[in-house]
Structure formats: structure tokens, C-alpha cells
Amino acid sequence: MLTFNLYSNDKVPLYEQLYCHIRNELETGRIKFGEKLPSKRELASHLKVSIVTVETAYSQLMAEGYITSKPGSGYYAEAVQYHTRAENKSIYMPEKCQHKKYKYNFKTNMVDTALFPFSTWAKLSRETLSEQSPELLSTCDSRGIYELRLEIVNYLKSFRGICAHPDQVVIGAGSEYLTGLIIQLLGRNLVYGIENPGYTKIYKIFNANCLKILPIPMDEFGAECNYIKNSQADALHITPSHHFPLGMAMPVNRRTEILNWANSSPNRYIIEDDYDSEFRFSGKPLPAMKSLDSCDRVIYINTFTKSLAPSMRISYMILPPKLLEKFMKELGFYACTVPVFEQLTLSKFMGRGHFERHIRRMKKLYRQRRDTLTNAINSCRLKECVCLKGLDSGLHVLMEVKNGMNEKQLVNSAAEENVKVYGLSEYYSFGNEKIPKSSIVAGYSGLDEKEILEGVECLEKSWTFGNFELKNT
Amino acid sequence: MLTFNLYSNDKVPLYEQLYCHIRNELETGRIKFGEKLPSKRELASHLKVSIVTVETAYSQLMAEGYITSKPGSGYYAEAVQYHTRAENKSIYMPEKCQHKKYKYNFKTNMVDTALFPFSTWAKLSRETLSEQSPELLSTCDSRGIYELRLEIVNYLKSFRGICAHPDQVVIGAGSEYLTGLIIQLLGRNLVYGIENPGYTKIYKIFNANCLKILPIPMDEFGAECNYIKNSQADALHITPSHHFPLGMAMPVNRRTEILNWANSSPNRYIIEDDYDSEFRFSGKPLPAMKSLDSCDRVIYINTFTKSLAPSMRISYMILPPKLLEKFMKELGFYACTVPVFEQLTLSKFMGRGHFERHIRRMKKLYRQRRDTLTNAINSCRLKECVCLKGLDSGLHVLMEVKNGMNEKQLVNSAAEENVKVYGLSEYYSFGNEKIPKSSIVAGYSGLDEKEILEGVECLEKSWTFGNFELKNT
Numbered sequence: 001m002l003t004f005n006l007y008s009n010d011k012v013p014l015y016e017q018l019y020c021h022i023r024n025e026l027e028t029g030r031i032k033f034g035e036k037l038p039s040k041r042e043l044a045s046h047l048k049v050s051i052v053t054v055e056t057a058y059s060q061l062m063a064e065g066y067i068t069s070k071p072g073s074g075y076y077a078e079a080v081q082y083h084t085r086a087e088n089k090s091i092y093m094p095e096k097c098q099h100k101k102y103k104y105n106f107k108t109n110m111v112d113t114a115l116f117p118f119s120t121w122a123k124l125s126r127e128t129l130s131e132q133s134p135e136l137l138s139t140c141d142s143r144g145i146y147e148l149r150l151e152i153v154n155y156l157k158s159f160r161g162i163c164a165h166p167d168q169v170v171i172g173a174g175s176e177y178l179t180g181l182i183i184q185l186l187g188r189n190l191v192y193g194i195e196n197p198g199y200t201k202i203y204k205i206f207n208a209n210c211l212k213i214l215p216i217p218m219d220e221f222g223a224e225c226n227y228i229k230n231s232q233a234d235a236l237h238i239t240p241s242h243h244f245p246l247g248m249a250m251p252v253n254r255r256t257e258i259l260n261w262a263n264s265s266p267n268r269y270i271i272e273d274d275y276d277s278e279f280r281f282s283g284k285p286l287p288a289m290k291s292l293d294s295c296d297r298v299i300y301i302n303t304f305t306k307s308l309a310p311s312m313r314i315s316y317m318i319l320p321p322k323l324l325e326k327f328m329k330e331l332g333f334y335a336c337t338v339p340v341f342e343q344l345t346l347s348k349f350m351g352r353g354h355f356e357r358h359i360r361r362m363k364k365l366y367r368q369r370r371d372t373l374t375n376a377i378n379s380c381r382l383k384e385c386v387c388l389k390g391l392d393s394g395l396h397v398l399m400e401v402k403n404g405m406n407e408k409q410l411v412n413s414a415a416e417e418n419v420k421v422y423g424l425s426e427y428y429s430f431g432n433e434k435i436p437k438s439s440i441v442a443g444y445s446g447l448d449e450k451e452i453l454e455g456v457e458c459l460e461k462s463w464t465f466g467n468f469e470l471k472n473t
Numbered sequence: 474m475l476t477f478n479l480y481s482n483d484k485v486p487l488y489e490q491l492y493c494h495i496r497n498e499l500e501t502g503r504i505k506f507g508e509k510l511p512s513k514r515e516l517a518s519h520l521k522v523s524i525v526t527v528e529t530a531y532s533q534l535m536a537e538g539y540i541t542s543k544p545g546s547g548y549y550a551e552a553v554q555y556h557t558r559a560e561n562k563s564i565y566m567p568e569k570c571q572h573k574k575y576k577y578n579f580k581t582n583m584v585d586t587a588l589f590p591f592s593t594w595a596k597l598s599r600e601t602l603s604e605q606s607p608e609l610l611s612t613c614d615s616r617g618i619y620e621l622r623l624e625i626v627n628y629l630k631s632f633r634g635i636c637a638h639p640d641q642v643v644i645g646a647g648s649e650y651l652t653g654l655i656i657q658l659l660g661r662n663l664v665y666g667i668e669n670p671g672y673t674k675i676y677k678i679f680n681a682n683c684l685k686i687l688p689i690p691m692d693e694f695g696a697e698c699n700y701i702k703n704s705q706a707d708a709l710h711i712t713p714s715h716h717f718p719l720g721m722a723m724p725v726n727r728r729t730e731i732l733n734w735a736n737s738s739p740n741r742y743i744i745e746d747d748y749d750s751e752f753r754f755s756g757k758p759l760p761a762m763k764s765l766d767s768c769d770r771v772i773y774i775n776t777f778t779k780s781l782a783p784s785m786r787i788s789y790m791i792l793p794p795k796l797l798e799k800f801m802k803e804l805g806f807y808a809c810t811v812p813v814f815e816q817l818t819l820s821k822f823m824g825r826g827h828f829e830r831h832i833r834r835m836k837k838l839y840r841q842r843r844d845t846l847t848n849a850i851n852s853c854r855l856k857e858c859v860c861l862k863g864l865d866s867g868l869h870v871l872m873e874v875k876n877g878m879n880e881k882q883l884v885n886s887a888a889e890e891n892v893k894v895y896g897l898s899e900y901y902s903f904g905n906e907k908i909p910k911s912s913i914v915a916g917y918s919g920l921d922e923k924e925i926l927e928g929v930e931c932l933e934k935s936w937t938f939g940n941f942e943l944k945n946t
């Protein structure tokens with residue numbers, strides 16, 4: 001008879017202790033395949049435990065397949081085949097990356113969250129929580145809650161010139177996620193044209209999905225339409241309102257040219273990424289390309305990550321009717337990835353005018369920072385060698401530096417002064433002989449005015465001293 | 474000279490009125506390509522507005538590409554090419570689907586949110602909000618915040634027998650999203666084996682991603698290993714702890730057999746979907762297959778959707794070290810799709826024992842519902858024709874009905890009594906001659922005890938009256 005020490009004062013319940021012992025006997029082969037186990041009654045009486053204890057242990061062993069029961073006969077050991085164990089099972093411990101910390105980091109697309117109206121947001125969050133609506137706990141439409149889609153449509157109408165129906169809006173946890181949906185929607189056999197230079201993340205997403213990617217070269221107006229027309233591209237991902245990182249806005253002619261290209265063949269689509277259109281500093285915002293899209297070839301995509309906070313993973317896209325139908329049919333099974341709670345809170349935030357007010361404040365702040373940066377550069381010796389571009393909009397500028405240094409030297413000499421700037425070549429996903437040799441991308445949204453002034457001072461030191469010596473290196 | 478009526482009391486700023494008028498002149502061809510516009514000073518004086526107003530309007534027109542400025546000369550109209558407009562631009566208005574509402578819907582995988590400790594959750598949410606940590610507004614690790622990954626690892630150790638490091642955990646907005654990441658991680662050239670019958674969503678996800686899908690037939694122990702061994706499958710998606718919808722748990726032998734299959738060739742992986750393992754009613758939970766995975770071939774995936782509420786789009790996966798390295802290198806650019814706020818609140822909820830307590834309560838509730846269902850069936854005339862399977866675990870049962878009706882007749886006659894049940898054939902993504910002809914899947918987690926009793930009464934009426942007449946139809 002099986003004999004084990006069971007401890008009734010132990011934290012582990014008796015049945016579990018018993019289960020472990022028997023399992024051990026089976027695994028070590030002390031109970032062999034086909035061997036009959038003692039009946040529940042016998043074992044209970046032998047071990048001085050209740051029948052229920054034995055029963056529970058046996059049930060567990062049965063459930064896991066260690067033993068079987070033959071009705072009217074009893075319990076029998078199963079043949080347990082062991083998984084060939086690898087030796088030295090290791091748990092991965094990734095090495096911590098040692099990134100150099102810079103005192104002044106002109107990183108692009110930083111969001112200054114210090115001005116985020118957190119108390120308002122928290123108040124609305126509390127309100128959402130205290131309404132305790134059952135909505136908070138149940139699933140919503142796969143496109144997101146109607147209230148938020150309505151707010152988005154109203155916003156787009158007032159600020160981006162886009163006329164859309166809330167049914168066309170699909171909300172998702174970030175533009176990266178939505179881009180994944182677009183890929184599933186448009187299909188894998190298309191050739192996707194992407195701006196080069198451009199958002200390297202877009203390249204990475206298309207690449208991680210093993211798609212055919214075509215780099216589209218840029219001229220002063222944006223993606224080169226003649227190139228597109230003579231290419232194999234079926235779909236385009238572009239940033240017409242404010243190109244990243246070159247900073248230009250695409251003029252209306254180029255826009256219509258590209259729209260006409262899309263419209264001249266079935267199944268051509270344009271993905272318009274309007275990522276920072278809220279932050280245009282002069283005049284009223286440029287209307288989105290989508291507002292000209294009378295033939296329904298534009299998928300408009302935008303995010304709250306840059307206008308609210310990076311931790312808000314809320315983006316949305318507007319689908320043309322034909323694609324919406326396909327979406328509902330083929331991808332409508334996907335649950336919406338944004339929690340209902342965040343959606344409700346954001347609807348309130350927008351509906352009560354907080355979003356508009358916040359955007360206005362941020363625009364003012366970012367404009368001040370841009371002015372601080374440009375004034376600082378134009379009032380020091382950098383003026384002679386730095387030409388600034390892409391000033392009208394967004395959260396970064398492009399610096400064409402003509403001091404004899406190449407891009408690498410510019411970045412490295414800035415680093416020596418504790419300043420991080422980014423070479424334009426980083427934004428080219430494809431090698432290209434036309435990459436400007438001495439252009440720097442500098443984001444100003446993550447630094448305050450004092451930091452910008454000090455950062456420019458450091459840049460002045462690193463880029464205007466000894467530039468003649470470096471000219472020939 | 475251009476003459477327009479501008480209204481200074483209008484809601485629309487003067488510069489915008491002016492911009493609209495000039496744009497209209499350009500678009501209708503009244504100002505022609507190459508034509509020189511009046512100077513800012515002239516136009517301002519003519520229209521009796523400030524120079525700044527004209528300047529702003531001109532800037533906007535320039536930004537959009539309608540006019541250009543030639544330094545020292547003035548402003549000129551651009552050639553504006555018009556996008557070929559489609560007639561009758563329509564906004565999509567989808568028709569509302571008219572789903573029949575049933576009084577008793579035995580839908581699977583419903584979550585009863587009435588017992589969700591909402592006030593505790595709200596309290597923790599408020600706590601998270603009031604801490605106002607900058608963490609709430611900034612991005613986190615692409616895998617999610619460390620605190621939550623640590624809580625998950627502790628939970629898995631105690632309840633699922635899994636030994637993992639927080640570094641291996643990747644948090645995402647739902648299992649569907651994580652499955653999309655797994656596809657990008659494992660690659661597109663693999664053949665993905667899926668259980669047939671099984672989760673139709675899994676089929677839909679793989680299908681929407683245009684992958685090679687292989688249906689794996691099931692026997693009484695789960696996915697047929699001999700079939701797998703002789704197939705082209707490279708990766709498997711399985712539910713070993715509680716098969717959906719058949720309800721069996723895979724015994725230890727089948728598990729090790731499948732693990733050995735995976736280990737016998739490089740790049741074979743098993744995706745273990747442990748979707749409702751929390752709700753095992755007898756004995757202690759079955760250890761996850763991952764707990765046997767000494768060769769690091771199992772990607773473990775689980776969700777909080779079923780254990781908390783469907784609106785919580787929080788799932789996680791445990792990656793084997795090799796895949797984790799690949800993930801960080803190739804997919805680490807993806808931002809985590811779950812808001813930091815939800816992650817912080819859930820960490821607290823788990824860390825303070827609320828999650829465990831909640832699971833215990835829900836398990837008790839669902840067990841009661843299961844008992845109500847089985848007792849009701851076994852104490853009425855259904856007893857003679859209904860054989861229940863998959864009772865030990867999860868939120869649904871399988872009913873094998875032997876009253877002479879086929880599946881369609883069973884579903885339709887139940888519908889006539891206002892009861893919705895689901896034919897097993899719905900869960901087959903691939904046609905298969907072996908589909909049982911009269912099996913019904915019935916979820917009991919979305920109905921209270923009264924509803925279950927009444928629903929069973931209706932089923933009794935529809936399935937036990939006149940079954941002899943139906944036998945030959």
C-alpha cells in the first residue's frame with residue numbers, strides 16, 4: 001500500500017499533498033503502467049484521511065491523464081511518456097542597454113505632458129467611473145463607441161475640412177495597430193509606396209509584415225508624383241500636411257495629382273497620416289488631403305498620442321465606404337483595442353471643449369519653443385552656417401548645416417557638448433545617393449525654453465569652432 | 474482689383490474670409506495661372522483691412538500651393554489642377570442588422586460582470602489617478618509596465634505552474650492583437666495548425682493574415698498528435714487546458730507527445746491559448762502545458778477579458794528566450810497597446826489579492842450555474858436524450874442530443890421556444906465528414922440560475938415533444 005507522510009497543518013491541502021506524492025511515484029516509475037491503484041476507501045483508511053481527500057487527488061490525476069478509471073474495477077496507472085528535457089533550463093535575462101543620457105536631447109515627436117490638463121482628465125475619469133455604467137464593463141462595437149466616433153467626426157469637420165460619418169470611423173490602440181488592420185484590409189499583394197525619407201516605424205511595420213515596399217523619393221513638394229506614376233505602387237503611405245522629417249506641406253496641385261493617380265486604376269489607395277496636423281503655427285490649419293478626396297481613395301489616419309500624451313494609445317482612421325463594408329465583413333470580428341473607459345473619458349474631454357483648448361495651449365507653447373530655437377540660432381554664429389526648414393508646422397525643424405562638417409561629424413561634435421541631434425540619413429529606410437550630407441533633424445517639443453537656449457549655445461560651440469580644420473576630414 | 478465683401482462682425486475671421494474668396498477666384502479660373510495678385514499693401518488699402526489680414530490670407534494660400542511668391546516681385550497664381558470629382562459623393566450609412574433577440578441565449582464565453590468588484594476597481598483607479606505619476610502620461614516599455622509583468626509572473630507561478638521571468642512577458646490589447654504579433658514573430662512561411670473544431674476567431678485571424686492554415690482533427694484527448702506528426706504543420710495553436718468547444722483537457726501524455734514533436738525540429742512552436750483556465754471546477758487547476766516546456770517551444774497566451782470584463786482589453790504572452798530576443802530586436806519598436814493607467818490599476822488589483830478573490834467568487838458562481846444546468850437537464854425528460862460533456866471546466870458544456878433531430882432541427886426548434894443554442898458545426902472552420910450530427914454547444918455564464926432553469930424547460934419542450942415524427946425528416 002502507498003504510504004506517505006501527510007501533514008494536516010501544512011499550508012498545502014491534504015489532497016494536493018497526496019496528489020503530488022502519487023504523481024511522483026508515477027513519474028519515477030515506482031508505480032508502473034497498468035498497475036492498479038488502491039481503492040479510494042482502502043487508501044483513505046490506510047492514510048487516515050477522508051475519502052473525499054483521496055477522491056479529489058485521484059480526480060486531479062485523472063484530469064491530467066496520469067491515471068484512468070475503469071468503471072466497476074478501479075484506478076490504473078497510465079503510461080506516462082516524458083518530454084525530453086533540455087538541460088540547464090535558462091530564464092532569459094536581457095542585458096540592460098546602456099543608452100547615453102544627454103543633457104539636451106532634440107528628440108522628435110516628444111510631447112510635453114507638463115501642460116496636460118491632468119486634473120480635468122482625472123475629474124472626467126472619476127465621473128466616468130462613478131456613472132458605473134454597464135457600458136464600462138461590456139464590449140463595444142469593433143470600431144469603438146459611437147459617442148467618441150461622433151466627437152471625432154465633429155472635430156474633423158471643424159478643423160480638417162473632412163466630411164465623414166461616425167460609421168466610417170475605426171478607433172484603435174495606436175496608429176501602428178491601425179496600420180496592421182489596413183494591411184489586412186487592402187491585402188498583401190499590393191506594392192506599398194512609402195516616403196523616403198519618412199517615418200522609419202512605417203517601414204518597420206510594413207517590413208515586419210513582409211510586404212512589398214517601394215521607397216518614393218521626395219522633392220520640394222513632397223512625394224514625387226511622376227515617380228509614383230511610373231512605379232508599381234498600388235498604395236501609398238504619405239504625410240501631406242507636414243512631411244516627416246523634411247517638414248514641407250504638400251501643395252494642392254501635388255495633392256490632386258496624387259488623388260488622380262489613385263483614381264485612375266481600381267484598388268489604389270492613399271493612406272494619409274495626419275500625425276501632427278494640430279500643430280500648424282501660421283494661419284489656419286491646412287485642410288487634410290482627405291477633404292479633397294471625392295473619389296473615396298483616401299484612408300485618413302490620425303492619433304491622440306501627440307495631441308494628448310504618449311501613454312494614450314488612441315488613434316483612429318476614416319475608411320472610404322467600400323473599404324468600410326469590407327472591414328465590417330472581414331475584420332469586424334476584431335474587438336476594439338481601446339478600453340471603453342478611455343473612450344468614454346475622451347468623448348467627454350472632446351465634447352466639453354477641453355481638447356480644443358488643450359490644442360490651443362500646446363500650439364502656443366510649441367510655437368514659443370520654435371521661436372526660441374530659431375531666434376537663438378539666428379542671433380548667434382550658427383546663423384552663418386545653419387539654414388532652417390520646416391518651420392511652419394509640427395514639432396521639429398530641419399537644419400541644413402554648411403560648416404564643412406558631414407552629418408556624422410555634426411552629430412558627434414554635438415554629442416561631445418552633451419547635445420543629441422539626429423542625422424537626416426537616419427530617416428531614410430533605403431540607401432539613396434541623394435541623401436543630403438549635412439542635414440540635422442531637431443525636435444524642440446521635449447525641451448523647455450531654457451534648455452533650448454542652452455542647447456543652441458552648445459551647438460554653437462561644437463559647430464562653429466574649428467570648422468576649417470574639419471573641412472577636409 | 475479684387476473686391477469682396479468682408480464682414481468684421483462675422484464669426485469667421487477676416488483673413489479666412491479673404492482666403493476663401495481668393496481661393497474661389499483661383500478655383501473658378503477668374504484668376505488665371507501666372508496672373509499677378511495685388512500687393513499686400515494695395516489689397517489691404519483697397520479692402521480697408523490691415524496688412525496683417527492680407528498677409529495671413531496670402532500665407533495660407535501659399536502654404537496650400539494656390540499661389541507662389543517671387544522675392545522682390547510679388548504673388549502669382551499657380552496652375553491649379555483639379556481632382557476629377559466623382560458625382561454624387563455618398564457617405565456610407567450601413568444598414569442596421571436585425572438580429573433576433575432571444576429570451577434565453579446560451580452564448581459561449583459570456584462574462585457576468587454583475588459580480589465584478591467595480592467599487593474596488595474604481596477605488597484603485599482613483600488612487601492611480603490621484604498619484605498623478607508622470608508614468609501615467611509617458612510611454613512604457615513595449616512589453617508593458619514592469620509592475621504588471623511581475624504580478625502576472627507571480628500569478629502564473631502560483632496558479633499555472635509556470636516559471637517565467639517578467640522580461641519574458643508581453644502585454645497587449647487582447648489576444649487577437651498578440652496573435653498578430655506572434656504571426657510577425659514566427660513568420661509568414663510557416664504552416665499554422667489549428668484545432669478543428671476550435672475558436673473560429675483564430676481561424677479568422679490567420680485567414681485575414683493570408684497564412685497557410687492546416688486544420689488538425691480532434692480525438693477524445695485533444696489535437697491528434699499522429700496527424701500533426703505526418704503533417705506539414707510548423708506551428709500549432711491549441712487550447713490544452715480546456716478545449717474550445719469540445720471541453721476536454723489534454724492529458725499529460727498527449728502534451729508531452731506534442732512537446733516532443735515540437736522539439737524534434739528547429740523552429741516548431743506551440744501557441745498555448747489558456748483562455749479560461751481560471752475556471753476549473755474540480756480539484757486544483759491543471760498545470761499549463763507551458764509548465765512542462767523545458768525546451769522553450771511554447772508561447773503561452775492568456776487574457777483578462779474572461780476573468781475580469783470584456784471591456785478590459787488586456788492579454789499577455791510569455792515568450793521563450795529565443796523568441797523574446799527576436800521580439801525585442803524586430804518588433805520592439807511597437808508601442809504597448811494597453812494604456813499605462815489600466816496597467817497600473819490592474820497591477821494594484823492583482824498585487825492586493827483582489828484578482829484572486831474575484832476569480833474564486835466567479836468560479837463559485839459559474840460552478841453553481843453549471844450545476845443548475847446539469848441538474849435541470851438530469852431531472853427532466855431531456856435526461857434520456859442529452860449526454861453532457863466538458864463539465865469540469867470553463868463556461869460552456871457540450872450536449873450530445875439523441876432524439877432523432879439533426880443539429881439544424883435542434884437549433885431551430887429551440888429558437889421557436891425563444892432559446893438560442895449553437896450547433897457544434899459552427900466551430901468547424903473546415904468542412905469535415907466527421908462533424909457530429911447532433912451536438913450543441915451551450916454557454917451558461919451569461920444567464921442567471923432562473924434563466925437557466927427556464928431555458929432548460931423550453932429546451933425540454935422543443936426537444937422531447939414529437940421527436941418520433943422528426944426522426945425520419
